[in-house]
Amino acid sequence: MSKFSKKRGKADPAVSTASLPDIIFMLLFFFMMVTVLRDATVKVEVIVPEATELTKLEKKSLVNYIYIGKPKEKADIARYGSAPRIQLGDKFAEPADIPLYVEQHRITIPEVQRPQITTSLRVDGKVTMGIVSDVKEELRKSNQLKVNYSARPRQGDLR
Amino acid sequence: MLKKRGDSRSRVNTEINAGSMADIAFLLLIFFLVTTTIEVDKGILVRLPPWSEEDPLEAKVEKKNLISVLVNANNDLLVNGEPEQLSSLKDRIIDFITNPTGRDDRPESPDKAIVSLQNDRGTNYDTYLTVYNELQAAYRELRDEEAEKRFGTIYDNLSRDQKKQIVEVYPMKLSEAEATDFGEE
Numbered sequence: 029m030s031k032f033s034k035k036r037g038k039a040d041p042a043v044s045t046a047s048l049p050d051i052i053f054m055l056l057f058f059f060m061m062v063t064v065l066r067d068a069t070v071k072v073e074v075i076v077p078e079a080t081e082l083t084k085l086e087k088k089s090l091v092n093y094i095y096i097g098k099p100k101e102k103a104d105i106a107r108y109g110s111a112p113r114i115q116l117g118d119k120f121a122e123p124a125d126i127p128l129y130v131e132q133h134r135i136t137i138p139e140v141q142r143p144q145i146t147t148s149l150r151v152d153g154k155v156t157m158g159i160v161s162d163v164k165e166e167l168r169k170s171n172q173l174k175v176n177y178s179a180r181p182r183q184g185d186l187r
Numbered sequence: 188m189l190k191k192r193g194d195s196r197s198r199v200n201t202e203i204n205a206g207s208m209a210d211i212a213f214l215l216l217i218f219f220l221v222t223t224t225i226e227v228d229k230g231i232l233v234r235l236p237p238w239s240e241e242d243p244l245e246a247k248v249e250k251k252n253l254i255s256v257l258v259n260a261n262n263d264l265l266v267n268g269e270p271e272q273l274s275s276l277k278d279r280i281i282d283f284i285t286n287p288t289g290r291d292d293r294p295e296s297p298d299k300a301i302v303s304l305q306n307d308r309g310t311n312y313d314t315y316l317t318v319y320n321e322l323q324a325a326y327r328e329l330r331d332e333e334a335e336k337r338f339g340t341i342y343d344n345l346s347r348d349q350k351k352q353i354v355e356v357y358p359m360k361l362s363e364a365e366a367t368d369f370g371e372e
Contacts, residue, residue, distance in 0.1 A: 155311075156311060176228070180229070185274075
């Protein structure tokens with residue numbers, strides 16, 4: 029009995045925290061790896077509509093994005109007007125630019141994966157269908173048929 | 188002299204306190220946690236029809252097999268010539284496809300039904316997507332029901348082979364006509 033108490037008294041109570049930074053760094057690297065920074069800043073205002081039949085887009089590298097909406101920045105409005113515009117990559121574009129944009133993305137993908145390339149249409153809900161129809165037509169012309177109409181989950185019931 | 192110097196050196200504690208290292212790393216970690224958003228992109232997946240320069244072939248479709256959904260520039264809905272509400276569109280479609288009362292002006296079997304969707308260039312994208320969503324929801328519901336009956340689980344949980352069987356019963360035949368150009372964009 030007395031033997032035990034003697035040992036306890038002698039033990040150093042400080043726990044080494046030297047490995048704590050390593051653990052935190054590991055976490056840090058993990059988060060740095062898994063998070064993908066968006067490559068293009070969105071210059072148009074996009075609030076996607078609500079829907080229920082949603083599919084998740086799996087492979088980020090196999091997706092190219094087309095944004096349609098009203099320009100956000102005042103400088104852009106002064107230059108292009110406030111009508112809805114198409115944004116490809118990080119600049120404004122016309123429907124006629126879409127085939128090239130799609131092709132430029134396509135050639136970076138290995139050939140076996142090319143049929144799985146999806147175009148994500150991130151379109152503002154208030155945009156009229158005219159411009160969307162033009163985009164769809166161009167996509168069909170450039171044989172990019174897999175399209176995802178970006179939407180967010182619907183909250184509550186339909187009006 | 189030398190001995191004395193050496194003595195004083197050995198007495199200096201050479202260990203650097205690494206306790207604050209964790210704090211610095213934490214700070215970085217929190218910065219990355221806050222600035223990066225793991226964005227999940229969800230949406231309605233569709234397959235566009237291939238482009239062809241020629242006019243599409245006039246396919247003979249019996250009128251009773253066809254349900255036409257029109258959305259005009261005022262975002263009003265017209266189903267087979269009658270005004271319809273967005274909220275009751277799904278049930279209307281389901282009722283048409285399954286034809287539970289065996290009406291003459293409805294398809295004999297669900298696999299013959301064709302949904303035709305047409306919008307105007309002035310239609311709101313929001314409305315268009317909602318209508319599209321309702322059409323998909325109608326088919327999803329029918330497929331889920333059939334899957335439940337046959338395999339005891341919902342459609343999404345089925346194997347590829349089983350899914351094929353269900354799709355044969357309820358194939359989603361959606362025909363999208365070119366947008367009309369009556370309304371203001």
